[in-house]
Amino acid sequence: xxxxxxxxxxxxxxxxxxxxxxxxxxxxxxxxxxxxxxxxxxxxxxxxxxxxxxxxxxxxxxxxxxxxxx
Numbered sequence: 493x494x495x496x497x498x499x500x501x502x503x504x505x506x507x508x509x510x511x512x513x514x515x516x517x518x519x520x521x522x523x524x525x526x527x528x529x530x531x532x533x534x535x536x537x538x539x540x541x542x543x544x545x546x547x548x549x550x551x552x553x554x555x556x557x558x559x560x561x562x
Contacts, residue, residue, distance in 0.1 A: 518547040518548075519544060519547075521543070521547045521548050521550070521551050522540075522542075522543030522544040522545070522546065522547050522550055522551070523540075523543060523544075524543075524551055524554075525539065525542070525543035525546070525547075525550040525551040525553070525554040526539045526540045526542075526543040526544075526554075528551070528554040528555060528557075529542075529543075529554040529557055532554075532557050532558070532559045532560060533559055533560030533561075534554075534557065534560065539554065
């Protein structure tokens with residue numbers, strides 16, 4: 493269920509603040525994707541780039557990855 497008050501509070505903030513909040517959330521999702529992919533045996537630097545560029549789709553891709561057997 494969507495909390496309308498929280499959404500209204502976000503949209504009432506100045507544009508610069510909205511960009512900072514959403515950019516921070518995007519980067520945190522990318523870092524989470526990096527940690528998941530690295531834990532599954534993938535290249536850290538590659539997934540750091542993928543995660544920071546891709547955000548949410550990168551997180552979904554990292555979750556769906558299979559573990560690398562070495």
